[in-house]
Structure formats: C-alpha cells, structure tokens
Amino acid sequence: MASLSPAVEMTGISIEFPGVKALDGVNFRLFPGEVHSLMGENGAGKSTLIKALTGVYGIDSGRITVFGVPQTFNGPGQAQAAGISTVYQEVNLCENLSVAENIMLGHEPRSRGRIDWRGVRREASKYLAQLGLDIDPRSLLSSHSLAVQQLVAISRAMVVDAKVLILDEPTSSLDAGEVKQLFSVMRVLRDQGVAILFVSHFLDQIYAISDRLTVLRNGQLVGEYLVDELPRRQLVSKMIGQSLEVLDQLEDAPKRTVAARTGAAPLVQALGLGRRGAIEPFDLELYEGEVVGLAGLLGSGRTELARLLYGADHADVGELSVGGKPGRLRGPRAAMKQGIAFSSEHRKAEGIVGDLTVRENLMLGLQADRGWARRIPARQADEVVSKYIAALGIRPANPDALVRNLSGGNQQKVLLGRWLATAPKLLILDEPTRGIDVGAKAEIQRLVASLATEGMSVVFISAELDEVLRLSHRIAVMRDRKKVAEITNDESTTLGDVVELIASGGTS
Amino acid sequence: MHLVRHRLFWPLVALVALLAANTINTPSFLSLRVQDGHLFGALIDIMRNSAPLLLVALGMTLVIATRGIDLSVGAVVAISGAVALSFIGSSPNPEAVSTVLIAVGIALGLCFVLGVWNGFLVSVLGIQPIIATLVLMTAGRGIAMLITEGQITTINSPAYRVIGSGFWLGLPVAILIAGAIFALVAVLTRRTALGMLIESVGINPEASRLAGVQSRSIVWTVYALTGLFAGIAGLMISSNVMAADANNAGLFIELDAILAVVIGGTSLAGGKFSLAGTLIGAFIIQTLTLTVTILGISPSVTPLFKAIVVIAVVLMQAPIVRKKMAARRPQGPRPAVVEAKPVEVAA
Numbered sequence: 001m002a003s004l005s006p007a008v009e010m011t012g013i014s015i016e017f018p019g020v021k022a023l024d025g026v027n028f029r030l031f032p033g034e035v036h037s038l039m040g041e042n043g044a045g046k047s048t049l050i051k052a053l054t055g056v057y058g059i060d061s062g063r064i065t066v067f068g069v070p071q072t073f074n075g076p077g078q079a080q081a082a083g084i085s086t087v088y089q090e091v092n093l094c095e096n097l098s099v100a101e102n103i104m105l106g107h108e109p110r111s112r113g114r115i116d117w118r119g120v121r122r123e124a125s126k127y128l129a130q131l132g133l134d135i136d137p138r139s140l141l142s143s144h145s146l147a148v149q150q151l152v153a154i155s156r157a158m159v160v161d162a163k164v165l166i167l168d169e170p171t172s173s174l175d176a177g178e179v180k181q182l183f184s185v186m187r188v189l190r191d192q193g194v195a196i197l198f199v200s201h202f203l204d205q206i207y208a209i210s211d212r213l214t215v216l217r218n219g220q221l222v223g224e225y226l227v228d229e230l231p232r233r234q235l236v237s238k239m240i241g242q243s244l245e246v247l248d249q250l251e252d253a254p255k256r257t258v259a260a261r262t263g264a265a266p267l268v269q270a271l272g273l274g275r276r277g278a279i280e281p282f283d284l285e286l287y288e289g290e291v292v293g294l295a296g297l298l299g300s301g302r303t304e305l306a307r308l309l310y311g312a313d314h315a316d317v318g319e320l321s322v323g324g325k326p327g328r329l330r331g332p333r334a335a336m337k338q339g340i341a342f343s344s345e346h347r348k349a350e351g352i353v354g355d356l357t358v359r360e361n362l363m364l365g366l367q368a369d370r371g372w373a374r375r376i377p378a379r380q381a382d383e384v385v386s387k388y389i390a391a392l393g394i395r396p397a398n399p400d401a402l403v404r405n406l407s408g409g410n411q412q413k414v415l416l417g418r419w420l421a422t423a424p425k426l427l428i429l430d431e432p433t434r435g436i437d438v439g440a441k442a443e444i445q446r447l448v449a450s451l452a453t454e455g456m457s458v459v460f461i462s463a464e465l466d467e468v469l470r471l472s473h474r475i476a477v478m479r480d481r482k483k484v485a486e487i488t489n490d491e492s493t494t495l496g497d498v499v500e501l502i503a504s505g506g507t508s
Numbered sequence: 509m510h511l512v513r514h515r516l517f518w519p520l521v522a523l524v525a526l527l528a529a530n531t532i533n534t535p536s537f538l539s540l541r542v543q544d545g546h547l548f549g550a551l552i553d554i555m556r557n558s559a560p561l562l563l564v565a566l567g568m569t570l571v572i573a574t575r576g577i578d579l580s581v582g583a584v585v586a587i588s589g590a591v592a593l594s595f596i597g598s599s600p601n602p603e604a605v606s607t608v609l610i611a612v613g614i615a616l617g618l619c620f621v622l623g624v625w626n627g628f629l630v631s632v633l634g635i636q637p638i639i640a641t642l643v644l645m646t647a648g649r650g651i652a653m654l655i656t657e658g659q660i661t662t663i664n665s666p667a668y669r670v671i672g673s674g675f676w677l678g679l680p681v682a683i684l685i686a687g688a689i690f691a692l693v694a695v696l697t698r699r700t701a702l703g704m705l706i707e708s709v710g711i712n713p714e715a716s717r718l719a720g721v722q723s724r725s726i727v728w729t730v731y732a733l734t735g736l737f738a739g740i741a742g743l744m745i746s747s748n749v750m751a752a753d754a755n756n757a758g759l760f761i762e763l764d765a766i767l768a769v770v771i772g773g774t775s776l777a778g779g780k781f782s783l784a785g786t787l788i789g790a791f792i793i794q795t796l797t798l799t800v801t802i803l804g805i806s807p808s809v810t811p812l813f814k815a816i817v818v819i820a821v822v823l824m825q826a827p828i829v830r831k832k833m834a835a836r837r838p839q840g841p842r843p844a845v846v847e848a849k850p851v852e853v854a855a
Contacts, residue, residue: 312718336720344718353712353719355779360704367701368720375701418719 005068007032007164007195008053008084013062015048022048024219025062030164035186035196037206037227040216041239041298041463046199049216050168053197054086055079067163085157086166093141093153100124100137103156127155131185147178151185158189165189166197171205175277183209201299202480203232203503217241232503236297240465240499264288265324267457268340268426270309272318279304281318282483284476286426291448291458293472293489295465295498301481302461303345306428309459310342311335336369339425343415343432345461347408351415354404358394358414359385361403365418388417393443409440416444420451427451428459433467445471469495477501515773518824519788522771522817526795534802546675550798552683558794559686560585560741562787564761565768566693567734569786572769573710574727575778576630576637581738581765583648584619585758588742590652591615593661593752596668608667616739622648623735627728645762652754661752672747682744689737694783703781706730710778764793767814771821792817 008030015023023045030036040046051057053064055073064071066082073079076086093102100121109119124137133151141149150170157165167186171179186209190196200206206213207227215222215238222238230238266285274281279301286292294302307313309320311329319326322338329335335342344350353361362385367376376384385399392413396406403414412432419427429448433441448471452458462468468475469489475498477485484505487493530550531537540549564581571578592615596602599611622644629640674681697703708716709723716723741761746752770776771792772785796817800810823829 310718332718333720333722342718344715349712350714350718353708353715355711356704356708360708364704364708364716364719364721367705368716368722370701371722372702372705372726373700375699 006030007067008197009063009065010049010053011063011065013049013052013064014060015052015057016060022219023052023059026216026219026221028053028214028221029224030195030197032163032195033190033193034211035190035198035209037198037200037210037213038216039206039213039235039239040222044216044239045219046216047168048219050086050166050197050199053079054084054166080160083161083163084166085160085162085164086168087150087153087157087170088168093149093156095140095142097141098138099128099135099141099144099152102141102152103127103137103159105156107159123159124155127158130158131155131188133185145178147174147181150174150182154185154189162194164195164197168199169201170198171200171202179205201297203235203297204480204505206235207232215239233500236499236503267323268309269321270318271321271326273308273315273320274317275304275308275313275315278313278481279308280482282476284309284483284486286457286459288425288457289452289455290473291452291460291471293468293475294459294461294478295468295475296478296502298463299481300478300502301483302478303430304481305476305478305483306342306430306459306461309335309426310340310428312342312344333368336365336422336424339423340428341365341419341422341424341426342428343412343419343430345431345434347411347415352403352411355402357400358389358403358406359399361414362388362399362417362421365422369422384421388421392417392447412444413440416447424456426457426459428461430461431463432460433462433464441467465495465498469493469498479505515782515825516785516788519771519773519785519792519821522821523788523792523795526792526799526817530795530799530802542678545678547678547680550802552680554791554794554798556680556682557798558790559680559682560744560758561761561764561768561794562686562790563689563737563741563744564734564758565765565772565786565790566690566783567730567737568762568765569769569772569774569781569783570693570697570706570730571637571734572766572774572776573706573778573781574730575710575713576727576731577766577776578626578641578731578734579638579762580622580626580641580644580648581734581741582758582761583645583652584622584735584738585742585745585761586652586752586754587622587648587655588615588619588739589746589752589757590655590661590754591618592668592743593663593746594655596665597661597663602663602665603667605667608665611668612671612743615743616736619739619742620732620736623732623738624728626735627731630731631724631727649754652752652757656752656754658754660754663750665750668747669750670747672744672749682748685740685744689740690783690787693733697783702726702729707779707781711780764814767818768793771818773825792821 006029010026010028013023013026013028014021026045026049028049038046038049048057052059055076055078058074064073066084071082094105103124104120108115109123110116121137128135128137131151131154133155135144135148135152141152144152154165170182174182186196198210210227212224212226213230214224215235217239218241264287267288268286270282270284272281272283282305294305296302304313308315311331311334315328319328321327322340332342348354353364359381363376363381366384370376388394389397389399394410394413394417403411406414416432432444445467448458448460460468460471472489475487475489476483477487477498479502485501487497487501527538537550540547540551564585568578568581592611595611595614596607599607601607626641626644629635629643630637670681672682676684697706705721705726708721709726713723742758745757768789769786771789772782772787774781774785793814796813797810800807800813
C-alpha cells in the first residue's frame with residue numbers, strides 16, 4: 001500500500017522543554033495512502049511530535065521533509081502551506097456559521113470583490129460529496145452532532161488540498177456508529193492517496209483502521225510496525241515499556257492479603273449504572289477494607305466510572321446503593337453525606353483552590369459538609385490542619401502558604417487530607433500519583449494500603465498498572481468505556497494477566 | 509517595605525492624597541464642629557454621602573467575589589425609593605412612624621425579592637451574571653416609573669427624613685446604618701465560613717462543587733443580599749431629597765460601586781475580596797466628587813477625575829507595574845513562594 005517515497009519524514013527530532021526532554025531523537029515516516037497510528041501512553045511524546053509536524057513547536061534538532069522538500073516550520077501557517085492539515089479533538093470551527101461557511105472560511109470564491117455565496121455553497125457541496133457526506137451546506141454547524149462537525153472539519157482540511165491529514169483523537173467523544181462513519185471517510189481519503197496520521201486511545205479502533213503504527217515511550221521511538229504483524233498484547237507491552245516476562249517477574253513485591261469478607265454486605269453497590277456517551281452500564285461491589293483498582297488505558301472509562309460513583313456526573317441508567325439503601329446520587333454533596341469522597345485526576349482544575357491557603361484547602365470539605373453558617377472553631381481547625389500536615393508530610397508545613405505555590409505532590413497530599421478529614425467510608429482516588437515525584441508517590445501508596453487496613457473502602461485509579469496491581473485486592477478492567485472484566489488479585493495474578501485482559505477485552 | 513506591598517496601601521495613599529489636597533486648598537477642610545449637638549464638617553459629609561454607595565458596593569464586592577456582577581443595583585435603588593415614597597405619599601398620615609416603618613418594610617422586601625430573582629437567574633438557570641442582571645437593570649427603571657406613575661413623587665414625612673438626614677448620638681443616621689451593615693457583612697463573611705466559601709467558589713467553581721460546597725445557594729444568597737443592600741441605599745437616597753425620581757435615583761451607581769470594589773483591590777476575576785478595600789474605594793469616589801465641587805469645577809467634569817484616580821490606583825495594583833517598581837528598589841521582590849516554616853505539630 002505504501003508507495004516508495006514518504007509524504008512526511010522526520011529524522012532525529014528532539015524537543016526540550018525546561019527540565020524535560022519531550023522528544024529525544026525520534027524518527028517518524030508517513031506514506032501517502034496509508035493510515036498510520038501514533039501510539040504511546042500519556043506523556044510519551046505523541047502530541048509533541050504532532051505539534052512539531054504542524055509547526056506549533058519549533059524543533060531543537062532533527063530534520064523534517066515533506067514530499068522530499070526539507071522544511072523548517074516557524075508556525076502552523078507554514079505547515080498548512082506545505083499541505084499538512086490537522087483536525088483536533090475539540091473541533092476548531094465556528095458553531096454559529098453554516099456548514100458551507102465553515103468549510104470555505106478564508107477560501108470563499110469571490111466575484112467582483114464580493115463573496116459569491118452561491119459559489120460558497122456549491123464548492124462546499126463538492127467537498128462534502130467527495131467524502132461521501134450528505135449534509136445540507138446551508139444548515140447551521142451547531143445543529144449537527146460532534147461527529148458530523150468533525151467530518152465538516154475534515155472537509156475543511158480538504159479545501160486547502162491537504163496531502164497529509166492529522167487526526168488527533170477524533171473519536172474520543174463519538175459513539176460507535178459515528179466512529180464507523182468517520183472511518184469510512186478516512187478510507188475514502190486514504191484511497192485518494194492522502195497520508196493520514198491517526199491518534200486514538202481505543203485499541204479496537206487502531207486495529208480497525210490503521211495500516212501501520214509507530215510506538216513512542218518517554219519521548220523516544222520504540223519502533224514502527226505493520227499492524228497485522230503486531231498482536232495487541234505485544235503492542236500494550238511496548239507502550240508501557242516492559243516485556244511481558246519482566247512484567248510477570250515484577251510481581252515479587254509482597255502481595256497484599258485479600259481482606260476476608262466476613263460475609264458482609266457491600267458498602268457501595270452499583271447495579272447497571274451507566275451514562276450515555278460516557279460509560280456503558282456496569283455492576284460493581286465495594287466492600288469495607290478493600291482496595292479496588294481500575295485498570296485500563298487512558299480513555300477506557302476509568303474516570304467516568306469514578307465520577308458516577310461520586311455523583312459528579314448524573315447516571316442515566318441503573319442504581320447505586322450505599323449501605324444497602326438503593327438510589328442514585330444527586331450530586332457531590334449527596335455523595336459526601338453518604339460518606340463517599342472523590343479526588344479528581346485534574347488536580348488543578350477540579351481539586352485545589354489555588355488562591356486559598358493550605359489550611360483553607362484542607363478544611364474545605366469538612367466546612368462544606370457543615371454548611372457556611374457553622375464555622376469550624378479555630379482550635380479544632382488547627383488540630384485537623386496540623387494533624388494532616390504532619391501525617392501526610394505536607395511541605396512546606398506552613399498552613400498559611402497558598403496552595404498554588406506548592407509542588408504537585410504536596411497539592412495532592414493536601415487534597416488527600418481534605419478528604420480524609422471528612423472521614424469517608426469510601427475514598428475514590430483518580431490518578432493520585434500522576435505527575436508527582438517518586439517519594440511522594442510511595443507515601444501515597446503506603447497511605448492507601450493503611451487506610452484499607454483500617455477499614456476504609458478505596459477505589460484506586462492509575463495509568464500505571466504495576467501500581468494498581470500492587471495495591472488492589474480486586475481489579476476491574478476497563479476498555480473502550482466498558483467494564484470488561486473483574487479479577488481477584490491474588491498470589492497468582494500477574495501484570496501479564498491484566499495486560500492480556502486489557503488487550504483482549506476479556507473475551508478470550 | 510512590607511507596608512507598601514499591602515494591597516490596601518495604594519488605595520489609602522490615594523485617599524490621603526485627596527484629603528491632603530483639599531486641606532491645602534481649604535485649611536478648614538478637616539475641622540469638625542458641633543452644632544445643636546450634631547457633628548458637622550467636610551469629613552462627615554463625605555462619610556454620609558458615601559453611605560448609599562458603600563451599601564451597594566458591599567453587595568457588589570460579594571457578587572464579584574463569586575465571579576459575578578450585578579448591573580441592576582441602580583434600578584433597584586430607584587424601585588426602593590419609588591415604592592417607599594408612593595406608599596407614604598398615598599397613606600392617610602404620612603407623618604406617622606408606623607407608616608414609615610411599613611413603607612420601609614415593603615420596599616426592602618421587594619428589593620430582596622428582586623435580588624432573589626437575580627440569584628435565581630444566575631445560580632439556578634446558569635445565565636451569565638452580566639446578562640441576567642442586565643434584564644433588571646433595563647426593566648427596573650420601568651417598574652419604578654410604573655410605581656411613581658411617571659411623576660417625581662415627593663412627600664413630607666419627618667420620620668422618613670431621618671433615614672437620610674437624621675442624627676442620632678450626634679452622628680448622621682445614614683453613617684450609622686451603613687456602619688452597622690458593614691459590620692454585619694464583615695461578621696457574616698469572616699466570623700462564619702461564608703467568606704471562605706464565597707472565595708472558594710469564585711476561585712475554582714468546579715473544585716468547590718466536587719468538594720461538596722453548595723455553590724448554588726451561596727451564589728443565590730449573595731445576589732439576594734445585594735438586592736437588599738441596594739434597597740437600603742435607595743431609601744437613603746430618596747430620604748435625602750424626600751423625592752423618588754425613577755429616572756435619576758441611583759443612576760450609574762452600579763458603575764461607581766464596581767469602581768469602588770476594583771479600587772479596593774478585589775479582582776473582577778473573582779476570588780479573594782476585601783471589604784475594607786471596598787470601604788476605602790467608596791470614600792475615594794465620594795471625596796473626589798466633593799473635591800470637584802469644592803474646587804468649583806463643573807460637576808459634569810467629575811467623571812474625568814474619577815477616571816484619572818481609578819486608572820492610577822488600578823495601575824498601582826497591576827502585577828506588572830508592581831514588579832517594575834519592585835525591580836527598581838535595591839532589595840528586590842520577596843520570593844513568590846512562601847518559605848517553609850517549621851510548625852509545632854500536635855501529637
């Protein structure tokens with residue numbers, strides 16, 4: 001399928017940010033008439049590579065050639081002029097304009113200095129037809145689903161006669177039918193000789209649409225593979241960077257003993273709980289003194305599941321019974337009243353209140369629970385604050401420091417402290433160790449283990465599988481926004497087993 | 509050095525500079541005299557005249573702290589005066605204290621309801637504050653016109669006059685009312701957790717929601733209070749002139765209130781707020797108005813002077829200017845990150 005000379009060839013690309021080598025001598029080739037997937041975990045360098053190719057970032061070293069011509073991009077405009085178009089996850093179009101206006105924006109046919117609107121619509125229909133799309137060019141963009149808007153964005157890319165099309169996570173908010181439609185458009189384009197670079201976190205989609213794939217890890221190239229020759233299990237192990245044998249050996253770490261469930265009823269039980277477009281209905285039982293890990297790739301529905309358990313999003317089917325009482329949570333406050341706590345993966349956007357002090361952030365949950373009228377007495381607040389600053393080792397140990405000035409790890413500890421202060425029965429931790437240093441990470445892991453020993457029920461989410469495996473008594477495996485399997489994590493469970501489940505979707 | 513960096517330093521300097529300029533121009537400016545047991549003087553005038561603005565600005569401070577804004581306060585001022593005076597004017601004995609009390613009750617009740625309406629639009633329906641309150645800003649003066657039937661209602665009721673121009677214990681009642689409300693708001697926000705929760709909602713609404721903060725009822729309360737305070741301001745303004753002018757009562761007071769809040773160092777982006785800053789801001793605006801009058805400049809030029817003071821104070825507070833100024837000092841700025849300070853940890 002690949003013709004002889006690549007459409008894009010990137011050689012020895014390095015990009016450095018202060019203190020981080022985002023890309024380190026990466027090679028990448030993209031041929032006309034192929035769909036090429038770029039794979040890698042969070043922070044592997046996928047988006048940095050894309051931004052280098054689209055001219056958003058300048059490169060520190062290396063060479064980019066497009067159709068044999070060496071290029072130095074100083075901005076997105078130059079990349080576009082070279083025939084490279086990008087469609088991002090969030091659609092960059094004008095919702096309040098018509099489909100035709102969006103497609104032709106900046107390239108409107110003119111006659112005598114004025115825009116020829118009939119021509120705009122005619123041209124737009126031509127591009128839509130070229131992709132086999134049946135959309136009324138006069139309709140307002142906002143009247144269409146996100147999927148159709150994405151297709152319109154692709155049509156727009158065709159106007160500038162793109163020879164290279166970059167699709168950065170276009171499917172992350174589409175449902176199965178819409179993905180199919182997108183894929184058929186992608187196939188049309190591929191057959192027309194367009195080189196397509198595709199990024200997605202859904203393994204099924206990668207295998208359904210791509211011809212080849214390139215795997216990155218920690219800013220370095222792992223390799224370039226033909227999709228047909230790389231089984232999923234191997235792909236996953238290349239992405240997380242441990243050979244399957246090594247993954248299995250890592251399991252020498254002391255196994256947690258599975259808490260004896262003394263025939264007790266589950267603390268929290270989800271029955272067919274789901275939310276359209278976010279996560280398919282799932283069942284989950286959570287017991288006291290038990291850590292349940294959620295494993296799966298990014299975008300597999302881990303966070304969505306956690307948010308439903310906390311009521312941060314409303315479920316539209318199923319029920320959640322807490323302490324045997326069936327019902328559904330009306331919101332975070334209702335969840336708190338039931339003894340559920342949730343620490344979001346987005347520490348800055350959904351966790352800390354940056355301009356408040358460590359003390360205020362620590363007390364926020366407790367105070368919110370009591371309502372504004374009954375302020376927690378200063379002495380009691382002091383006790384709580386110094387207790388958690390000491391217990392969690394928050395640095396600086398200054399309750400009056402603004403939280404935004406703390407390091408990521410310490411901010412995370414403040415958030416943990418906020419929730420622990422409310423003495424929850426169920427603690428949901430979404431990526432509590434992401435982006436924090438090794439020491440703080442170990443401390444948080446130890447804390448989770450000891451909390452469970454003391455009888456708390458914990459849901460632990462992490463992209464790092466070995467961490468999930470080390471801490472959890474049970475593991476729910478997520479894939480493509482579905483809970484696909486649940487395993488008891490005992491002596492015999494290995495990282496390889498979990499990887500296998502993620503790759504196979506529990507169907508093997 | 510530390511003093512200069514306090515966020516109220518420059519607003520205070522501006523206020524003192526204005527007072528000093530007046531004293532140089534009129535040496536008797538700062539003098540106070542007692543006449544018939546009442547305190548008189550330019551300072552007392554400033555304080556009394558800034559009372560309505562202060563009340564409106566107090567509410568505005570809280571609203572702005574939640575990332576909102578309330579443009580309707582001027583209209584509410586007009587409605588409040590219109591309701592109270594229409595009731596008193598149409599009552600058989602406008603002089604009776606009971607009539608005045610009922611009128612005040614009805615006016616304030618209505619203004620509270622208007623505040624609740626604003627709060628409903630913002631917190632429950634999720635309409636952008638500037639749009640939500642624009643509705644009442646435009647409609648409110650029409651409502652006031654309906655109440656006064658398009659006339660400037662005037663009354664003669666000594667009991668009502670007390671609110672705006674009366675004295676108690678030697679001090680103007682307006683100052684006492686404003687002072688009491690200021691103290692009340694200070695206690696309400698700083699002695700309870702309301703202030704901290706308002707700031708939390710203003711700084712990071714989503715994090716606050718996930719932490720279980722009842723952002724909806726907090727935002728709602730804040731708008732309701734603002735309506736109530738604007739109502740009290742409306743009573744003062746109408747009592748001062750003993751007339752309800754639906755067109756001009758409280759005209760542009762929303763802009764002055766926003767200015768007072770901004771001069772006082774509360775960011776329009778929400779979050780941290782300073783009631784003391786708002787107090788100083790209201791005094792600055794009122795002193796300026798008085799200064800222009802004393803200097804014999806046409807009052808129509810007042811907005812220009814306001815603009816100059818505002819731009820000066822706001823520039824002084826802008827981070828970029830502060831950094832530039834700090835860089836010129838030999839010591840250099842204090843590090844932004846708070847240094848670790850060991851804390852005695854309770855066992």
